[in-house]
Amino acid sequence: KAGVTQTPRYLIKTRGQQVTLSCSPISGHRSVSWYQQTPGQGLQFLFEYFSETQRNKGNFPGRFSGRQFSNSRSEMNVSTLELGDSALYLCASSLVLGGQKNTGELFFGEGSRLTVL
Amino acid sequence: DQQVKQNSPSLSVQEGRISILNCDYTNSMFDYFLWYKKYPAEGPTFLISISSIKDKNEDGRFTVFLNKSAKHLSLHIVPSQPGDSAVYFCAAQSAGKSTFGDGTTLTVKP
Numbered sequence: 159k160a161g162v163t164q165t166p167r168y169l170i171k172t173r174g175q176q177v178t179l180s181c182s183p184i185s186g187h188r189s190v191s192w193y194q195q196t197p198g199q200g201l202q203f204l205f206e207y208f209s210e211t212q213r214n215k216g217n218f219p220g221r222f223s224g225r226q227f228s229n230s231r232s233e234m235n236v237s238t239l240e241l242g243d244s245a246l247y248l249c250a251s252s253l254v255l256g257g258q259k260n261t262g263e264l265f266f267g268e269g270s271r272l273t274v275l
Numbered sequence: 276d277q278q279v280k281q282n283s284p285s286l287s288v289q290e291g292r293i294s295i296l297n298c299d300y301t302n303s304m305f306d307y308f309l310w311y312k313k314y315p316a317e318g319p320t321f322l323i324s325i326s327s328i329k330d331k332n333e334d335g336r337f338t339v340f341l342n343k344s345a346k347h348l349s350l351h352i353v354p355s356q357p358g359d360s361a362v363y364f365c366a367a368q369s370a371g372k373s374t375f376g377d378g379t380t381l382t383v384k385p
Contacts (some may be wrong), residue, residue, distance in 0.1 A: 161295070193375070200281075200377035201319070201364065214372045248318055256371030260326075261309030264373060266318030 160185065162267035164249050170273045176237040179270045183230050183251030189213075190232040191264065192224060195246040204247075207232055208255045236272075245246045278302050279367050281376035289384055294352040296379050301346060305367040305374075308341060310350045313362045313378070322363075323350070325347030355383045 163182040171177050188244075191263075193208035203216035207226035221228050224234040236243055250264035257264050280299045288294045300308075306327055311319035325332040325339045325348070332339050338351045352359055360383050365376040 160384060191373070201366075201375040203372060203374065214370075250318075257307070257309075257368055257373065261321070261324045262309055262366075262368040262373070262377065263321040266311075266320065268316070268318045 160266055162249055162251050164247075164267035164270050166242075166270060167268065168271050168273075170275060171239050172275050173239055173241060175239050177239060177272060178235045179247055181232045181234075181249030181251075181274075183232070183249075184265055185257055187251035187253050187265070188230050189252045189255050189257075190216045190226055190230065191250050191252075192232070192234050193248045193250065194218075195248060195269070196244075201241060201248065204234065206255070213255055217219060241274050244272060246271050279365055279374045279376045280377050281363075281365050283379050284377070285380045286383070287382045287384065290357055291354045292384065294350075294355045294359065294381055296350040296352075296363050296365070296381065298348050298350075299340050299346060299375055300348070300367050302367065302374075303343075303371065304347070305369045306370040308348050309341070309366045309373070310337075310339060311364045311366060311375075312359075313364060315377065319364055352381075355381075357383050357385050359383050 189208045192204040193201040206214040210226045221237045226232045244270040248269045250266045309324040310322040313319040341348045362378045
């Protein structure tokens, strides 16, 4: 069974540009969530999608947005990039909203590392 | 307000000894507590979890203890192996949302 796939793995942008990151969940998983990891900051929750609807949202500005398609694939977009947006963006999937039943487990992809110059 | 805290950024132990990683939380409504392990250039992988109604869960060398009165959980690794060297994240889940700590870097020395 293929894991969570994120593309691109690495990218470099300049301030003011926008970026779109893609996530393909494990087959059959309907929930996709996004996290931002910066050095020393742990994983900060961005948002979670289930059945094409945003179900939960973290405390990030409106420049961060996302969507989910009917095949459960998800994209996140960051507009007007700032230096502080440089981070590893992680996508996670699960069968149901909020993680696997009975364990809460999320399945993570390897991440997209964004560098903003 | 950080709801999940890992107060030790790093921990170093000798191979074969016990590793104890700690995590504190503030929200009594969390349903599950989880530990994830992360190697560089990889995404976090699930290690072990515990329901909020239990106080201990064991899986091989890994045991998680939950002390609800102290709002504290810990992960014990016995015996520690060099391959356990990684960043360990504590996470707590409620209402469909997972909240992560900042991570503890574990180094197991041969």
